[in-house]
């Protein structure tokens with residue numbers, strides 16, 4: 001097989017010409033912008049996927065989605081052979097390939113082939129998936145053109161969730177050892193493990209097996225139906241915000257991002273007092289839980305809550321197995337201070353704090369035998385080392401352990417199968433949380449009572465160049481502009497349990513300000529004051545942020 005580099009330019013010129021003048025960057029979650037500006041980027045990512053695949057000699061995934069963004073946006077990210085986010089050094093290549101002029105594209109590709117010594121005769125498969133956005137099918141077509149231009153083989157998985165794509169990539173690269181690389185294989189793996197853990201008793205003490213589910217009018221609504229069918233009475237998932245039957249727009253006034261960032265109950269879901277509800281985002285890789293109490297007061301249980309619930313349960317089971325497995329939890333600076341205290345002081349599980357972005361959390365989690373990671377926004381999962389799996393498999397069948405230890409090992413093995421280890425998976429996480437609540441006999445209030453969140457606030461400040469802000473210490477300390485950190489320190493000191501930090505967003509052209517304090521009023525005030533300092537010292541533009 002020979003690759004005709006001329007095709008690369010010809011396809012670009014004829015079908016996918018560069019339409020945007022300014023540069024666009026491969027950020028925290030790949031490329032993400034207005035869908036109408038993405039055709040040529042998709043084509044070029046098809047090219048890059050083939051190069052990456054030949055370089056890694058493994059199957060690469062391409063996911064087309066803009067997650068929780070509005071429907072008019074779209075995006076693309078590449079998935080590495082282990083089902084993980086693409087390695088960082090290649091993000092720079094992606095940015096380069098995306099931004100060169102059409103007539104420089106061919107040479108850019110040739111340079112990469114040469115620099116990385118890529119064997120262009122290797123046959124490669126590229127898996128492609130997309131969310132439900134109206135722009136996704138034509139963008140997928142552009143990716144396919146890119147794959148074909150370099151003689152790769154595109155395999156279209158159609159509309160799938162982001163975590164399903166990560167799962168398919170991992171399955172294919174492990175010759176189906178991780179699971180069967182089909183939608184059916186995915187549902188069967190998760191649902192059988194869930195049913196095994198649940199047994200015949202669907203309810204337990206305060207736990208009731210009914211949950212209201214907000215599908216954000218996206219792929220999470222579409223795919224939960226396969227679970228409803230298979231779970232039946234075992235877990236009653238009541239679906240809302242399913243654009244297939246309603247009129248709702250993707251992520252509009254609903255979904256995990258809306259619920260978390262607005263701290264509001266979504267539209268389209270009925271408010272039943274004390275009823276456990278969950279919202280997923282537009283590509284179903286994030287989930288948050290919540291309820292309205294009898295006074296209609298909203299209560300949110302976010303990623304930090306999921307992390308603490310999961311870590312505490314895993315710790316219990318590991319100790320039941322009697323095995324020596326180290327368990328750790330990974331958070332970002334956005335984790336609520338109360339959750340970090342609870343984990344370290346009550347659960348006595350070591351906590352690591354890393355920079356924002358799943359790739360950082362995931363990598364850190366891999367350092368533990370059992371690594372639990374969650375972003376406060378509800379994106380997270382659990383990873384298990386080979387050592388942990390080997391020990392558990394041995395223990396489950398061996399006769400060195402007592403019967404109860406052996407049972408605990410089998411339970412933990414089943415739990416691993418409910419989890420999508422490759423990336424945060426809203427539906428797998430839902431099944432995991434439901435399993436734990438069922439095992440503990442807890443309702444959502446019991447879960448909430450484990451600790452009390454500190455009031456917290458997230459603000460955005462628009463500045464001329466967000467990169468004037470640089471940080472260290474997992475983004476908790478600001479290095480530049482000069483003097484900003486000192487100002488933040490002075491403000492924070494004035495508030496009981498005050499904490500605040502600022503960082504440039506990796507997905508939007510803004511600076512994010514986070515603050516927490518012991519009361520809502522103080523927290524709002526601290527956030528507004530820090531935002532004002534950012535505006536003053538980091539080149540704020542537009543209206544100054546309002547001080548509460």
Ligand SMILES: CC(=O)N[C@H]1[C@@H](OP(=O)(O)O)O[C@H](CO)[C@@H](O)[C@@H]1O
Nearest residue numbers: 028029357358375377505506507508
């Ligand atoms: C505060 C916050 O929620 N930040 C989000 C957001 O990143 P920023 O770099 O903050 O824009 O989008 C990322 C991708 O979805 C997600 O990983 C991250 O947690």
Ligand SMILES: [Mg+2]
Nearest residue numbers: 067281283285
């Ligand atoms: Mg998402």
